[in-house]
Each structure stands twice: as structure tokens, then as C-alpha cells.
Amino acid sequence: MAKKQQSFADKVKKLHREEGMISVRVIKAYRSPKGTVKFFERFVKVEDQSKLDKIDISR
Numbered sequence: 001m002a003k004k005q006q007s008f009a010d011k012v013k014k015l016h017r018e019e020g021m022i023s024v025r026v027i028k029a030y031r032s033p034k035g036t037v038k039f040f041e042r043f044v045k046v047e048d049q050s051k052l053d054k055i056d057i058s059r
Contacts, residue, residue, distance in 0.1 A: 020047060021045040022045065022046055022047070022048075022049065023043055023044075023045055024044050024045070024046055024052065024055070025042075025043055026041065026042050026043075026055055027039055027040070027041045028040045028057055040057070042057050044057065
């Protein structure tokens with residue numbers, strides 16, 4: 001007898017082990033030694049949106 005295939009949504013749910021966490025893209029602008037503006041980005045997981053102000057990323 002054939003197995004029931006998993007839907008894409010089921011596969012995604014299986015991968016999300018840390019429920020309650022929100023993935024956020026943080027972009028930080030900084031000046032290079034030449035004086036041009038460059039951007040640094042990183043994906044960070046936070047528990048709550050109110051903690052977004054406290055995120056500190058460094059190059």
C-alpha cells in the first residue's frame with residue numbers, strides 16, 4: 001500500500017522546530033574608510049516584535 005505524500009505545508013511545519021520565533025532581516029548601514037555608504041544584513045530570530053529595538057549586529 002502506498003504512503004500518503006507530504007504536502008509542502010507539512011514539510012515546512014516539520015522544519016520549524018522553534019515555534020514562537022520570528023525571523024527578521026536586519027540591515028545596518030555604515031561608512032567605509034573611503035567614505036561610501038555600505039550595508040550589512042543578517043537574518044535574526046527573535047521571540048517578540050517588541051525586542052527588535054534591542055538587536056545589535058556587528059560586522
